[in-house]
Amino acid sequence: MGMATQTQFHVLAVDDSLIDRKLIERLLKTSSYQVTAVDSGNKALEFLGLNDNEEDEERNSSVASDDQQVRVNLIITDYCMPGMTGYDLLRKIKQSSSFKDIPVVIMSSENIPSRINRCLEDGAEEFFLKPVQLSDVSKLKPHLMKGITSKETKSNINKRKGMEEIHSPDRTRARYSELEVV
Amino acid sequence: MEVVQIQRNLVDYTKSLFMEGFLDGQFLQLQQLQDESNPDFVAEVVSLFFDDSQKLLNELTIALDQPIVDFKKVDAHVHQLKGSSSSIGAQKVKNACIAFRNFCEVQNIEGCLTCLQQVKLEYYLAKNKFETLFRLEQQIVASGGSIPMIEMGF
Numbered sequence: 001m002g003m004a005t006q007t008q009f010h011v012l013a014v015d016d017s018l019i020d021r022k023l024i025e026r027l028l029k030t031s032s033y034q035v036t037a038v039d040s041g042n043k044a045l046e047f048l049g050l051n052d053n054e055e056d057e058e059r060n061s062s063v064a065s066d067d068q069q070v071r072v073n074l075i076i077t078d079y080c081m082p083g084m085t086g087y088d089l090l091r092k093i094k095q096s097s098s099f100k101d102i103p104v105v106i107m108s109s110e111n112i113p114s115r116i117n118r119c120l121e122d123g124a125e126e127f128f129l130k131p132v133q134l135s136d137v138s139k140l141k142p143h144l145m146k147g148i149t150s151k152e153t154k155s156n157i158n159k160r161k162g163m164e165e166i167h168s169p170d171r172t173r174a175r176y177s178e179l180e181v182v
Numbered sequence: 183m184e185v186v187q188i189q190r191n192l193v194d195y196t197k198s199l200f201m202e203g204f205l206d207g208q209f210l211q212l213q214q215l216q217d218e219s220n221p222d223f224v225a226e227v228v229s230l231f232f233d234d235s236q237k238l239l240n241e242l243t244i245a246l247d248q249p250i251v252d253f254k255k256v257d258a259h260v261h262q263l264k265g266s267s268s269s270i271g272a273q274k275v276k277n278a279c280i281a282f283r284n285f286c287e288v289q290n291i292e293g294c295l296t297c298l299q300q301v302k303l304e305y306y307l308a309k310n311k312f313e314t315l316f317r318l319e320q321q322i323v324a325s326g327g328s329i330p331m332i333e334m335g336f
Contacts, residue, residue, distance in 0.1 A: 019230050019266045026215045026223060080261070109265050131208050131269045134215075
């Protein structure tokens with residue numbers, strides 16, 4: 001067919017569970033995103049062309065043209081994975097000069113406030129509790145749009161299964177005012 | 183049997199699975215993700231669940247049979263099973279896994295063995311229910327009918 005439209009966002013999904021990969025892929029495709037699903041943090045870094053070696057990264061980014069470099073608009077990753085956790089992946093992305101601006105979303109089956117806080121404080125845009133729903137995927141749009149427009153996102157209040165988070169207008173940190181026991 | 187009757191049977195059967203707690207809202211989410219372009223999505227995911235679970239249950243049996251039980255390994259397997267059952271809406275299996283993990287945490291071997299039996303039971307029951315569900319759907323499709331959407335007030 002023709003060339004891919006510029007407005008179709010490309011999401012990189014990372015999850016070691018085949019079932020959850022299939023699910024997240026379907027959720028994202030239903031929302032008209034292009035999806036690449038990988039089963040580990042290492043594969044995700046490989047896909048991005050990001051190596052542990054800073055030298056390589058510089059080499060990659062100077063050599064790669066727009067055509068060669070993979071364009072990823074958002075990364076959504078499971079937290080609990082063998083080897084590199086979703087949190088480790090988040091840190092690596094945020095430490096990378098080429099990729100730190102890609103929004104990262106973490107998913108987890110466990111509702112552990114300290115875990116959630118740590119991820120959000122270290123740069124994750126959202127934290128979804130599994131199983132991820134269509135309503136969660138609809139929350140991705142503003143983060144994807146940020147990459148296109150320079151407008152700041154409006155502050156909004158999200159409630160999610162006992163956690164309350166507030167996105168400040170200058171999108172720095174999320175704060176938890178109180179925990180609701182469900 | 184008329185298609186309409188099979189459709190009615192399917193609706194009643196599905197509703198009963200929700201009422202009895204075999205399925206939860208996540209299963210409805212799965213159904214919502216199925217459409218003409220992905221007509222077998224639910225069956226595919228459930229099938230993956232069967233394969234995955236069978237493997238995990240085998241691993242768990244072996245792991246709990248060791249002279250020295252590696253509870254971390256056992257917990258990892260149960261965590262995975264809990265995750266996949268949760269992802270497809272197999273509520274009773276998921277709940278059995280939650281109980282199982284509690285015994286792993288305190289390294290209670292007897293408790294773990296009992297839980298393994300319980301998880302196996304719930305798994306086989308769930309498998310049976312899903313197979314019946316899909317059989318009814320196949321009958322409807324084979325008779326030229328369409329699969330009715332279940333409306334549930336959640």
